[in-house]
Amino acid sequence: MTDDLALSLARAQFAFTVSFHFIFPALSIGLASYLAVLEGLWLKTGKPHYLDLFRYWVKIFAVAFAMGVVSGIVMSYQFGTNWSVFSDKAGGVIGPLMAYEVLTAFFLEAGFLGVMLFGMKRVGRGLHFTATLMVAVGTFISAFWILSVNSWMQTPAGYEILSDGRFVPGESWLAIVFNPSFPYRLVHTVLAAYLTTAFLVGGVGGWHLLRGNKTQQVRTMFSMAMWMAALVAPIQIFAGDAHGLNTLEHQPVKVMAMEGHYDSHPDGAPLYLFGIPDDDAQRLDYAVGIPKLSSLILKHDMNAPLDGLKSVPREDQPPVFIVFWAFRIMVAIGFAMMGLGLWSLVARWRGRLYDWRALHRMAVLLGPAGFVAVIAGWVTTEVGRQPWTVHGLLRTADSASPLDAPAVAASLTAFVLVYFAVFGVGVWYLLKLMGHSPGSGGDGPSAEACEEIAPIRSAGITPALGMAETRAGRSPHGDERETEQ
Amino acid sequence: MTGMDLTVIWALIIAFAVFMYVVMDGFDLGIGILFPGYPPGEGRDRAMNAIAPVWDGNETWLVLGGGGLFAAFPLAYAIVMPATYPLVIAMLLGLVFRGVAFEFRWRDSGHRAFWDSAFCAGSLVAALAQGMILGAILQGIKVADRAYAGSWFDWLTPYTLLTGLGTVAGYTLLGALWLAMKLDGAPQRRALRHARWAGMATLLLLIAVSLATPFLAADYWRRWFDMPQILMTSQVPLLSAILFATMFYMIVKDKPGRAFLAALGVFLLGMVGLGISIWPNAVPPGVTIYDAAAPARSQSFMLVGVVLIVPLILAYTAWAYWVFRGKVGAEGYH
Numbered sequence A: 001m002t003d004d005l006a007l008s009l010a011r012a013q014f015a016f017t018v019s020f021h022f023i024f025p026a027l028s029i030g031l032a033s034y035l036a037v038l039e040g041l042w043l044k045t046g047k048p049h050y051l052d053l054f055r056y057w058v059k060i061f062a063v064a065f066a067m068g069v070v071s072g073i074v075m076s077y078q079f080g081t082n083w084s085v086f087s088d089k090a091g092g093v094i095g096p097l098m099a100y101e102v103l104t105a106f107f108l109e110a111g112f113l114g115v116m117l118f119g120m121k122r123v124g125r126g127l128h129f130t131a132t133l134m135v136a137v138g139t140f141i142s143a144f145w146i147l148s149v150n151s152w153m154q155t156p157a158g159y160e161i162l163s164d165g166r167f168v169p170g171e172s173w174l175a176i177v178f179n180p181s182f183p184y185r186l187v188h189t190v191l192a193a194y195l196t197t198a199f200l201v202g203g204v205g206g207w208h209l210l211r212g213n214k215t216q217q218v219r220t221m222f223s224m225a226m227w228m229a230a231l232v233a234p235i236q237i238f239a240g241d242a243h244g245l246n247t248l249e250h251q252p253v254k255v256m257a258m259e260g261h262y263d264s265h266p267d268g269a270p271l272y273l274f275g276i277p278d279d280d281a282q283r284l285d286y287a288v289g290i291p292k293l294s295s296l297i298l299k300h301d302m303n304a305p306l307d308g309l310k311s312v313p314r315e316d317q318p319p320v321f322i323v324f325w326a327f328r329i330m331v332a333i334g335f336a337m338m339g340l341g342l343w344s345l346v347a348r349w350r351g352r353l354y355d356w357r358a359l360h361r362m363a364v365l366l367g368p369a370g371f372v373a374v375i376a377g378w379v380t381t382e383v384g385r386q387p388w389t390v391h392g393l394l395r396t397a398d399s400a401s402p403l404d405a406p407a408v409a410a411s412l413t414a415f416v417l418v419y420f421a422v423f424g425v426g427v428w429y430l431l432k433l434m435g436h437s438p439g440s441g442g443d444g445p446s447a448e449a450c451e452e453i454a455p456i457r458s459a460g461i462t463p464a465l466g467m468a469e470t471r472a473g474r475s476p477h478g479d480e481r482e483t484e485q
Numbered sequence B: 001m002t003g004m005d006l007t008v009i010w011a012l013i014i015a016f017a018v019f020m021y022v023v024m025d026g027f028d029l030g031i032g033i034l035f036p037g038y039p040p041g042e043g044r045d046r047a048m049n050a051i052a053p054v055w056d057g058n059e060t061w062l063v064l065g066g067g068g069l070f071a072a073f074p075l076a077y078a079i080v081m082p083a084t085y086p087l088v089i090a091m092l093l094g095l096v097f098r099g100v101a102f103e104f105r106w107r108d109s110g111h112r113a114f115w116d117s118a119f120c121a122g123s124l125v126a127a128l129a130q131g132m133i134l135g136a137i138l139q140g141i142k143v144a145d146r147a148y149a150g151s152w153f154d155w156l157t158p159y160t161l162l163t164g165l166g167t168v169a170g171y172t173l174l175g176a177l178w179l180a181m182k183l184d185g186a187p188q189r190r191a192l193r194h195a196r197w198a199g200m201a202t203l204l205l206l207i208a209v210s211l212a213t214p215f216l217a218a219d220y221w222r223r224w225f226d227m228p229q230i231l232m233t234s235q236v237p238l239l240s241a242i243l244f245a246t247m248f249y250m251i252v253k254d255k256p257g258r259a260f261l262a263a264l265g266v267f268l269l270g271m272v273g274l275g276i277s278i279w280p281n282a283v284p285p286g287v288t289i290y291d292a293a294a295p296a297r298s299q300s301f302m303l304v305g306v307v308l309i310v311p312l313i314l315a316y317t318a319w320a321y322w323v324f325r326g327k328v329g330a331e332g333y334h
Helices: A004-045 A048-082 A084-118 A120-154 A173-177 A182-210 A216-250 A252-259 A293-299 A320-349 A357-365 A369-385 A405-435 A455-459 A463-472 A477-484 B002-037 B042-049 B055-072 B074-083 B085-107 B109-138 B158-182 B185-215 B218-225 B229-233 B235-252 B256-278 B296-323
Strands: A159-161 A167-169 A271-278 A283-290 A388-390 B281-283
Touching (some): A004 A120, A004 A182, A004 A369, A004 A405, A048 A216, A048 A405, A048 B055, A084 A167, A084 A173, A084 A388, A084 B074, A084 B296, A120 A173, A182 A320, A182 A369, A182 A405, A216 A252, A216 A293, A216 A320, A216 A357, A252 A293, A252 A320, A271 A293, A271 A320, A283 A293, B002 B042, B002 B109, B002 B158, B055 B074, B055 B085, B055 B296, B074 B085, B074 B109, B085 B109, B109 B256, B158 B185, B158 B256, B185 B235, B185 B256, B235 B256
Antiparallel strands (some): A159 A167
């Protein structure tokens, strides 16, 4: 009943909705932690610019989080709507992990989000900071469980298979949760979320610096982001390398596709920098490579043998072009990020962090780079897993729902139209918020000064103020405080 | 034996999650449905503020219901989702529109009217789709070889339209009563008036659904009307009638809080009635909860989490509601 077209459409729908979805958690995982750091610094030092930055980024967080929630609900039902056979077969193993994600993460985030956004005056600073921390912790726990699920699909462990093909848990849930690729994927993905956020913050900071806006708030945001770039980007490259070695051990075919190795190389494989993979001919056209470097990276021995895709049956190979190029995009961005981090260290050392315009331009250019990199990374690992949903055990072609192609085509069309319209507008709102200058808190911290964490919402209650703020991009707080004090 | 007991426990947990969802997101969606009934500007802003801090948590129960079904009864999930495919997609897209409207309407005063309409239409579509999914399950789903075996539009019948409209009316009732609790003055009177109309509609549609359901399948007739269980099952409509009367009385007496509790009681009895009809099936007519159950190891692993964590969730959710207790004034959350 499931024909090839319906299968392709279902895959396109999942790829589209999950890619769109992940943009928002990639931001909210990092931003939640950043907000917790900002609020913590404000509470510790009492310096008002930390609170200003908190108020500035929490509005952006609220919009991104709302989009993450609604696009995430779609994901939690899509396993059933489009991948019902997979759900039936793998539900006993991965279902509980996803249930734990809901119980330990989604409720935590959602339960404390309202207090974080609206509740400063109602609960006081200590409890408010706790709420911010809970939201940040919740985003991390969410990443923990869902990456465990994904990792199990990549490197299944701890399962038994019934005669009807269903996966059931074995003796130990620890073997399932901490399957072989999970620790690597978790570290790599969470660092990626932190970097994505840092580069967005750095890009916004660079944008305002370029416009001659060098307030304490802008300088602090830029400086914090550049410290992250300098410190975390190298760690991420190291973590990515470790993740790659883990993949070589457990999913060698994926690494062959990433490297563009169709041929086996018994005495040292080259690292291809460029090439046009041709699956039909099983050949990498126009290849430009550095001899033996791939073996050196992957095996730490330049003469170590590496098998190629030709050693694998054609029906077990992933589509190489996508994997090969997505991987290169991700790695290139990773090194560009590290480059910017090093540049910022030089600028800092020479005392020019806030007036080196080329540096700021590069920061703006790389502002959205993290999003491109995380999507490219996910494309690498997910397309590289093909043709399997559960690696080596359950084929994608045997996982889909018994739906006819027109039904899936209609839903895919609806998702594409709605997502581009709604989330396109949402991203536009985010850009507008980032275009505003982070307002000055002025006269120092006080419970009154920060009572209104999401000012636009309440300001919207008195429409004139709300609109004035939306237009001018400035919070009406200054005025409110004056009348209150 | 343990497997069987666990399965019953899990059926009750899923029922609990669905009920929590209906309790918490029902009024949330209902306010969306009622939204155009409030004047643009302060009226709508206050209506929105009555749920803004809690809507996200409310919707999480839907994820628990879906995720819990996936985890504890994967076969039921794998059958119902394809069987009601267009409804599920419509519900999800409706939730997208209404969810982002909470933020977007404050971000763009030029298009606030558009996002207000999106908030209303999204809530309406989500409520209608949820009610129709319920109806589609109740009327039975054709299954062959562990998969949905029906055709494209099996879910679209007069019965599912009835359950869909009933859900819309019921959610609207809850939304109106919640607003009546959170507002004061003229908007509160408006909300109470809405509650009266929505209450009447809910009553009529509930009667219609209750009368139609036993005729869907001989099993349903037997479960409701055979002796001796009719002595038990007949309590459900009786209690519902009492609760409805109480609710209308409290509305007339300007006591929206008590009316809200009575309305929740009606929903609870609706869930009990649903249980009487389909027990022990997960997907009528042929798939029982035991057929659909995940392995005992999966169910017991999750049960630990539910027992330990759900009380915590209820505690901090209650705390969040407590923080934002009281009337929503024109000045909002200052």
